[in-house]
Amino acid sequence: MPKHQIRETFSRAMSDMYKKEVPLYGELLDIVRDINREHLEAHPDLEEEVGSLDRVSEERHGAIRLGKPEELATMSRLFGVMGMVPVGYYDLSVANLPVHSTAFRPVEEDELAKNPFRVFTSLLRTDLLDDETRQQAIDSLADREIFTPGAIELININERQGGLTADQADAFIREALETFRWHSEARVPLDQYEKFLKSSGLVADIASFKGPHINHLTPRVLDIQKLHRRMQDMGIETIPEVQGPPSGWPILLQQTSFRALVEKTHFPDDKGGYVEGRHRARFGEIEQRHTALKPEGMAIYDRLIAKAKQYGNDLKKEGEEVYRKEYPGMLAELFEKEFPAKTNDELRRQDLGYFVYEKTKKGQQHPEAIQAEQNGQSNHQLMETLIRKGLVKATPVTYEDFLPVSAAGIFKSNLDEKSGLIESGEASDRALLEEALGDTVADYHDLYRRQEEQSIRSIL
Ligand code: OOG
Ligand code: NI
Structure with a gap:
């Protein structure tokens, strides 16, 4: 079975599973599809860039958080079955989060066009935890096995055979899904969970459970402002501001998210039974994707977002209401003044985008x-x-990747306040992540550049 077909079937199966686990996700999918249909009807020329309604409606990314290096290594092989490879290094320690991340996704243009399913994958950095939490996390994860024996066997077969047959692919999808499912039975007793929580919501989410439950699935919407308004009309409480660039600039990636649900959790007691507790892990997110920026454009973007964060912190001091109201206007004003291009034509003429x-x-x-x-x-x-x-x-080439500042915002808005980082010493450690992966992560600028250069070569 072609890898893109396994990827698409898996992504759809994951979406069906998440609909059952987080019903609000399913409701939002219908709204996203309505908005996308309206948008494509109003802008038929857009189809060439983003694809048909069916194609756009199949597009989504997910996110997981892993606890051990060997989990990341096997996860990489699992995504390999579906033609997804690690792209990008995201250092979240700059946002005081004890993880670093990469995204598994297809890289070839035609593969992306068939199905661009991506999974943002984080790995716990125990080196950034205090001694006690580090030891407890390591102990708790030591004998955790997040893959079924069936999944491992099929990953091995895939590598031996160079692919899977249709029957094997079906079995693979069934087995692989088990890893991403929500397991309501925790691996640690309630008091250990609470200790983790005190140190960091992220550590509690990673180290207390049987598997790396998928923590959100994000559909792609073609008009995020419209969606944001509709969500508010429905009474869904979103994060205060859309993360990323201001609306009106066709660059990179805009995202909004909302806290989805508190889940009933069973923590083992010492008598072979369970005590009930709750865990907040999963949420919803929607995104709008735009043009990928070249390093020069990205540098301006990063500088402006850092500036906006500073202004934003001042606004927050005046209260959440003020922040919610003022942030979007402030951000737009900043970009109006300092971002040199506001349309795709301008981005191209100034050589800021791909x-x-x-x-x-x-x-x-x-x-x-x-x-x-x-x-x-x-x-x-x-x-x-x-x-x-x-x-x-x-x-324009669509941005297929993620934004560390937005990612940090997404992480934080869905975790309890404590971030759990004790040292910010050895911050960025790409080599550590690559060692765990057993592979290098691709540089997304290389991929976008290659795509642009190939198109020019074929004209010449
Ligand atoms: C991942 C957050 C990052 C995004 O869209 O930026 C992410 C997480 O919370 O595990 O998914
Ligand atoms: Ni996300």
């Missing part, structure tokens, strides 16, 4: 006109000239 280029009909009919322009100017200048002459057209 684009793929192709010949127009006229360009196909007049290869000599294209040839005539090839006189030593840079590829970027050349493409601008060819676009002006109607020989080439450009399509």
Whole structure:
């Protein structure tokens, strides 16, 4: 079975499972589809960029948090069955969270077009915990086994055979899903859970349970402001501000999330029974994806977001109400003043975003006109000239990855306050994550750049 088909079936099975576990997710899916249908009807030209309604409605990302390096190594092999590889290094210790992360996703253009399912995957950094919590977390996770024997066997078969048959793929999806399911029985007694919680909500979520339950699944919406309003009309309490760039700038990624539910949890007691408690782990998130930025554009974006965070902290001092009301306007004003491009055309002309280029009909009919322009100017200048002459057209490349600052905001808005980081010493440690993975993480700029360059080469 083709990998993209396993990926799509798995992603759909995960979505069906999450609908049952978190009913609000299912309700929102219907609303997202309505908004997307309305949006595509109003902007039919958008289909070329984002795909059909069915294709967009199949798009989602999820997130999990792992406890041990060997869990990450096996997880990487599991995602490999579906053609998903680790892309990007996200250091969350800068936001005082004791994890670092990568995202598993397909990388080839045609694979992304078929199904771009991504999973943001974090690994606990015990090196950043205080001695007592570190030891308790290590002890609690020591003999945890998050994969079923069936899943392991099929991962091995996949590697031996170079793929799975249809029957094997069905079995694989069934077995793999077990790892992502919510297990209401905790692995640790209530008092240990509470100790973890006191140190960090994140440690409690990672170290107390049988598996890395999927903590959210995020559909892609084409108009996040509209969705945000609808959610509020429905009485769903969202995070105060949409994370990411302000609305109106077609860049990167905007996300909103809401606390989904408190789950009844059974903690083992010392008499072979259980005591009941509760855990807050899973939430909902919706996102809108835009154009991927080149490092130059990303640097401006990062600088402005850091500035906005500072202003935002001042606003928060005046109360949550003030913050909710004032933040979006403040952010938009900041970008209006300091972000040099507000449309895809401007992003492209200033070479701040990634684009793929192709010949127009006229360009196909007049290869000599294209040839005539090839006189030593840079590829970027050349493409601008060819676009002006109607020989080439450009399509923005969608940002397929994540934003560490937004990710930190998402993490924090759904955890109890304590973040659990004691040392910020050895902060970013990509090598540590790669060692756990047994693989290197791809640099997403390399991937976007390659895509742009290939499109230019094929014109030349
Ligand atoms: C992951 C948060 C990051 C996103 O969309 O930025 C994320 C987590 O809470 O485990 O999913
Ligand atoms: Ni997310």
